[in-house]
Amino acid sequence: MTDDEVKRVYFNFNSAEPIYLQVAQQIEEAIFTGSYHEGAQVPSTTEISRDFHINPATVLKGMNRLVEAGLIVKKRGIGMFVAEGAHAVIVDRRRKAFYQDKVIQLIKEAKGLQISEGELVDLIKRGF
Structure with a gap:
């Protein structure tokens, strides 16, 4: 190495x-x-x-x-x-995990906080 x-x-x-x-x-x-x-x-x-x-x-x-x-x-x-194709496989797997582990959790939390879909999109755009 x-x-x-x-x-x-x-x-x-x-x-x-x-x-x-x-x-x-x-x-x-x-x-x-x-x-x-x-x-x-x-x-x-x-x-x-x-x-x-x-x-x-x-x-x-x-x-x-x-x-x-x-x-x-x-x-x-x-x-x-x-x-x-190894890089593409990793990216695909990590994108799926990102959705499952992060996005779904984010949406659940937003719903619990009574943040609308539009507000959530605005927050993401602001943070991005």
Whole structure:
């Protein structure tokens, strides 16, 4: 990993969230932000495990989640690479989650506060 990539990666070893999920999330975030472009090679399990003192099997488990999700592909003997269309898949999934997790909750809260649809739209435009 480059120095810039290392600075952006953070694993919370005290978190209840398993490290393999954090590995998957870190790589997904790097794809989302453009740090890893489609077709680019991602760091190997050996690099990540060595750089962050994580068991290689744990790193591989996280990377395999991304393979199963179609975000990275294994090229035997070469390494793992960002899949074509991975960024679009992430954006689509995050848009859906944004709607479910944020927009629906916002509407519920607005209704509870007796904010009309028009007022809510105005508030969003003002904030945007």
